[in-house]
Amino acid sequence: MNVIEKDAAAIEVTTGNDVKNVLIVGVGGQGVIMVSKVLALICQDQGHNVKQSEVHGMAKRGGTVFSHVRFGEKVWSPTIPKGKADILLAMEWAEGLRWLNHLKKKTGTLIADTQHIVPPFACLDRTRGASSGYTTQLPGDILENLHDGYALDATGIATEIGNFRVSNTVLLGTLSAILDFPVEIWRKVISEMVPPATIDLNLKAFDAGRSWVEESRKVGKAPEAKPEKKAKKQAPAPKVDSKPVDKDFELVLTPEWCKGCDICVKVCPERCLILNAEHKVELSKPDACTGCRICEWLCPDFAIDVVKDATKTNQTSASA
Amino acid sequence: MNYQSNADSAKSAGKTGSKNNNRPMTGNEAIARGAWEAGVRVGAAYPGTPSTEIMENLATYPVEDVKAQWSTNEKVACDVAIGASFAGARAMTSMKHVGMNVASDAFMSKTYIGVNAGLVLIVCDDPGIHSSQNEQDSRYYSRLSMMPTLEPSDAQEALDFTKLAFDLSEQFDTPVMVRGTTRLSHTRSAVQVNERNDVPMREFVENPDKNVMIPSNARTGHPRLIKREEALQEFLNSSDLTRLEKGSSKIGVITLSTAYTYVKEVLPEANVLKLGCSYPLPDETIKKFADSVDRLFIVEELEPIIEKEILAMGIKVEGKEFFSRMGEFSPESVRDSFVQAGVLEAEEDAADWDVYAPPRPPVLCAGCPHISSYMSLRGLDARVAGDIGCYTLAAVKPLSSIDTCVAMGSSIGNAIGMAKAGGQVRPIVATIGDSTMLHSGIPPLIDAVYNNVNITVVLLDNHITAMTGGQNHAATGKNLAGEETHRVDFAALFEAIGVQWVKQVDSYDLGAMLQTFREATEFKGVSVVISDRPCVLDPVKIRGETMMVRSENCTACQSCMNLGCPAIGWSDEWYDGHHKVEINAEACIGCSMCAQVCSTNSIVSVPK
Numbered sequence: 001m002n003v004i005e006k007d008a009a010a011i012e013v014t015t016g017n018d019v020k021n022v023l024i025v026g027v028g029g030q031g032v033i034m035v036s037k038v039l040a041l042i043c044q045d046q047g048h049n050v051k052q053s054e055v056h057g058m059a060k061r062g063g064t065v066f067s068h069v070r071f072g073e074k075v076w077s078p079t080i081p082k083g084k085a086d087i088l089l090a091m092e093w094a095e096g097l098r099w100l101n102h103l104k105k106k107t108g109t110l111i112a113d114t115q116h117i118v119p120p121f122a123c124l125d126r127t128r129g130a131s132s133g134y135t136t137q138l139p140g141d142i143l144e145n146l147h148d149g150y151a152l153d154a155t156g157i158a159t160e161i162g163n164f165r166v167s168n169t170v171l172l173g174t175l176s177a178i179l180d181f182p183v184e185i186w187r188k189v190i191s192e193m194v195p196p197a198t199i200d201l202n203l204k205a206f207d208a209g210r211s212w213v214e215e216s217r218k219v220g221k222a223p224e225a226k227p228e229k230k231a232k233k234q235a236p237a238p239k240v241d242s243k244p245v246d247k248d249f250e251l252v253l254t255p256e257w258c259k260g261c262d263i264c265v266k267v268c269p270e271r272c273l274i275l276n277a278e279h280k281v282e283l284s285k286p287d288a289c290t291g292c293r294i295c296e297w298l299c300p301d302f303a304i305d306v307v308k309d310a311t312k313t314n315q316t317s318a319s320a
Numbered sequence: 321m322n323y324q325s326n327a328d329s330a331k332s333a334g335k336t337g338s339k340n341n342n343r344p345m346t347g348n349e350a351i352a353r354g355a356w357e358a359g360v361r362v363g364a365a366y367p368g369t370p371s372t373e374i375m376e377n378l379a380t381y382p383v384e385d386v387k388a389q390w391s392t393n394e395k396v397a398c399d400v401a402i403g404a405s406f407a408g409a410r411a412m413t414s415m416k417h418v419g420m421n422v423a424s425d426a427f428m429s430k431t432y433i434g435v436n437a438g439l440v441l442i443v444c445d446d447p448g449i450h451s452s453q454n455e456q457d458s459r460y461y462s463r464l465s466m467m468p469t470l471e472p473s474d475a476q477e478a479l480d481f482t483k484l485a486f487d488l489s490e491q492f493d494t495p496v497m498v499r500g501t502t503r504l505s506h507t508r509s510a511v512q513v514n515e516r517n518d519v520p521m522r523e524f525v526e527n528p529d530k531n532v533m534i535p536s537n538a539r540t541g542h543p544r545l546i547k548r549e550e551a552l553q554e555f556l557n558s559s560d561l562t563r564l565e566k567g568s569s570k571i572g573v574i575t576l577s578t579a580y581t582y583v584k585e586v587l588p589e590a591n592v593l594k595l596g597c598s599y600p601l602p603d604e605t606i607k608k609f610a611d612s613v614d615r616l617f618i619v620e621e622l623e624p625i626i627e628k629e630i631l632a633m634g635i636k637v638e639g640k641e642f643f644s645r646m647g648e649f650s651p652e653s654v655r656d657s658f659v660q661a662g663v664l665e666a667e668e669d670a671a672d673w674d675v676y677a678p679p680r681p682p683v684l685c686a687g688c689p690h691i692s693s694y695m696s697l698r699g700l701d702a703r704v705a706g707d708i709g710c711y712t713l714a715a716v717k718p719l720s721s722i723d724t725c726v727a728m729g730s731s732i733g734n735a736i737g738m739a740k741a742g743g744q745v746r747p748i749v750a751t752i753g754d755s756t757m758l759h760s761g762i763p764p765l766i767d768a769v770y771n772n773v774n775i776t777v778v779l780l781d782n783h784i785t786a787m788t789g790g791q792n793h794a795a796t797g798k799n800l801a802g803e804e805t806h807r808v809d810f811a812a813l814f815e816a817i818g819v820q821w822v823k824q825v826d827s828y829d830l831g832a833m834l835q836t837f838r839e840a841t842e843f844k845g846v847s848v849v850i851s852d853r854p855c856v857l858d859p860v861k862i863r864g865e866t867m868m869v870r871s872e873n874c875t876a877c878q879s880c881m882n883l884g885c886p887a888i889g890w891s892d893e894w895y896d897g898h899h900k901v902e903i904n905a906e907a908c909i910g911c912s913m914c915a916q917v918c919s920t921n922s923i924v925s926v927p928k
């Protein structure tokens with residue numbers, strides 16, 4: 001058996017106080033792992049003990065992806081405890097919010113791409129007037145309460161440079177301006193990591209992200225990248241009471257006209273229609289019906305009507 | 321910037337003879353490296369997160385050194401490794417925790433037999449259930465099979481322990497298990513690498529008394545097993561695998577695996593007895609350690625396995641009273657447990673941010689060929705016995721069309737049972753992926769034909785093992801190295817089994833799909849529909865003509881949203897109180913399924 005004796009002084013060194021924590025988050029397919037690998041390689045090159053930890057089982061299916069990078073004299077835990085990240089690098093706005101509580105409250109720095117990737121799950125509410133379930137919190141609300149924060153339209157910058165996919169390299173540029181490593185090593189590692197044909201593009205993206213921070217420092221405060229543009233999916237819903245309203249429509253079935261083709265049964269997104277024993281359409285789950293009208297559109301025999309009751313809401317078509 | 325896979329980076333890491341010996345490696349890369357350095361000659365596995373990259377990495381080493389292969393399932397892979405060991409080659413197999421259930425029949429007897437050349441089983445548990453169907457603790461198998469089990473805590477140990485496992489295997493004449501966790505597999509840290517020790521092949525040993533498990537031989541094998549446990553224990557009591565780290569406090573913590581790193585993080589002043597081997601336990605060392613401290617804790621992830629054994633030695637130890645039996649540990653959870661135990665003071669927490677982020681679970685890809693099968697099954701109002709693969713994601717909204725999912729290959733057997741039980745008015749359908757069909761779907765399909773049940777089986781043939789990142793299998797026509805090989809012909813296979821009704825249909829043709837499914841479910845007996853289209857991600861990214869929504873025609877009926885295609889989302893425009901839709905041109909692969917369901921013909925190809 002190995003016995004390691006330590007005096008109190010030696011133990012001090014290993015308490016993790018000198019360890020820097022960078023949490024990198026985003027959506028599957030954005031290159032979170034790639035960004036964290038670049039950072040980990042740089043840290044190691046600079047003589048640090050490094051751990052980089054990710055869980056990427058579902059990374060390719062559009063789910064949340066995150067990667068912990070920790071470096072210092074001696075790193076124990078591969079993961080960053082909540083409230084202990086020095087830097088939170090978010091490649092998508094809502095992902096930044098999701099992990100915000102991992103950031104050190106008093107001294108943490110947020111770097112976030114302001115682009116919105118609205119998950120399909122945020123677009124499932126079929127009730128009238130429902131708005132998307134994406135977050136409504138904007139960079140301005142968050143940055144002003146942060147010790148240090150940078151919100152930039154990295155995807156927009158990358159698109160201008162030539163390919164939206166290098167937004168991750170733009171963010172690496174931003175990160176490079178905040179971490180104290182020589183700029184050459186960033187450029188070197190990036191050049192080694194990317195496909196050779198894209199080195200120039202990536203270095204350009206890197207420079208753009210880096211100079212964005214320098215510019216913003218000159219101005220004195222981080223300029224906020226036009227959230228209006230990127231927040232376009234946040235267009236306000238037509239004025240409808242946000243509490244579940246009484247149903248303002250009724251599904252009117254005319255069984256005499258129904259010939260039992262079952263098209264409506266198949267297409268109903270909420271599965272609330274059935275064919276009864278007489279092979280006539282029947283509303284089996286009235287509460288589930290959202291009045292989406294797809295059965296009405298598709299019934300070849302006009303046996304279904306979604307009748308709006310105008311007395312319950314004065315909402316009219318908001319179509320542009 | 322492009323995502324570079326682990327296997328890619330291992331290709332460079334795997335180059336032999338480099339002078340820089342300190343490299344960042346994931347636990348999985350380090351395990352493969354350790355096996356290669358130990359002179360492994362044969363490796364076989366079936367993919368499974370988080371273990372998949374182990375065999376992918378082993379395959380990046382020179383084929384003259386090691387033959388690495390995908391097998392059809394974990395049992396076969398385990399048997400391949402066992403066979404290689406019989407033949408005198410150091411061999412290994414790797415699997416995820418549930419893979420152990422499949423392989424167990426083989427290694428449960430192999431531990432009786434022992435080994436010729438070193439034999440190592442790598443098992444990756446998934447505390448926290450990041451991507452699995454359960455949270456089982458494989459260390460119960462160590463006890464059940466009496467197989468020594470090493471538990472590395474970081475990538476360096478992953479390499480060292482894997483190497484050591486081969487030596488122990490030969491020294492103690494037993495297969496050896498190396499047990500990791502998702503966190504170990506997917507954490508990258510610096511690893512000191514070495515050259516390969518090209519351990520020579522051994523002769524085949526003709527010894528039927530030892531190698532042939534008939535009852536009389538097994539009866540002599542069992543006492544051997546018990547003796548071996550004692551010998552191992554004696555070895556462990558003086559081995560470097562157990563490490564005492566003296567601290568300044570009176571608290572003693574026994575810990576291992578990744579949990580060790582959390583203990584070191586939050587309780588640096590404690591006395592730590594770090595175990596390298598969790599079965600058998602170094603009993604004498606543990607007793608001595610227990611005597612030297614005032615209060616003794618055991619910090620182990622998942623089940624209180626070591627805790628119970630220490631308690632059985634008559635030693636007072638505290639564990640699961642404070643440290644959860646469920647989920648993955650983290651420095652904060654370990655800290656909280658020590659706070660609860662009165663060892664640490666609660667840290668003052670600043671108030672949390674009041675922020676909202678929408679849930680973002682994984683979803684099927686834009687244009688995933690599995691979508692249409694589940695759309696059709698919804699149309700038929702079928703009772704669907706599901707299976708494991710990407711398509712399991714059809715269980716959630718909006719497709720919501722899978723009723724059950726148990727384990728790999730269960731769908732067909734489950735469907736047979738539903739049919740035999742009777743009383744079902746809906747058509748009974750089993751849906752199963754191509755890789756899963758080969759893994760464990762054939763015997764139940766034979767069972768279905770043999771017992772003449774009335775079920776429909778949908779083979780979701782996307783020509784790859786997609787869920788685990790796109791691995792080849794016996795019906796892709798390629799092997800692990802990417803070389804051409806024989807391709808299983810599913811239709812011919814089903815016919816040979818005796819299935820009377822088999823039809824192949826293009827997954828992207830929604831009308832044909834529904835029609836075929838209807839015919840199949842109307843057939844009395846076993847019918848098989850082969851839904852045929854390659855996965856859009858692997859082996860090649862598929863991209864066709866992008867589709868777009870003519871917004872002026874869209875009536876916001878949302879029927880395209882029913883597909884669950886992530887390329888389709890709400891636009892800013894509204895119609896009659898509902899969002900119109902738009903298609904993200906970067907994400908759309910042009911499968912045209914949305915255009916097929918659009919009730920107003922508003923979805924068209926982007927004009928050139």
Ligand SMILES: Cc1ncc(C[n+]2csc(CCOP(=O)(O)OP(=O)(O)O)c2C)c(N)n1
Binds near residue numbers: 369708710756780787
């Ligand atoms: C016993 C077992 N081994 C391995 C796995 C890991 N695993 C989950 S899904 C899957 C492959 C599924 O492939 P396929 O059936 O072709 O479906 P696809 O993902 O391609 O849609 C694997 C290997 C598992 N869950 N259980």
Ligand code: SF4
Binds near residue numbers: 061685689710858
């Ligand atoms: S990886 Fe392939 S099989 Fe899996 S969801 Fe995507 S397209 Fe479908």
Ligand code: SF4
Binds near residue numbers: 915
């Ligand atoms: S064609 Fe439609 S369903 Fe297919 S990928 Fe594009 S948006 Fe999705």
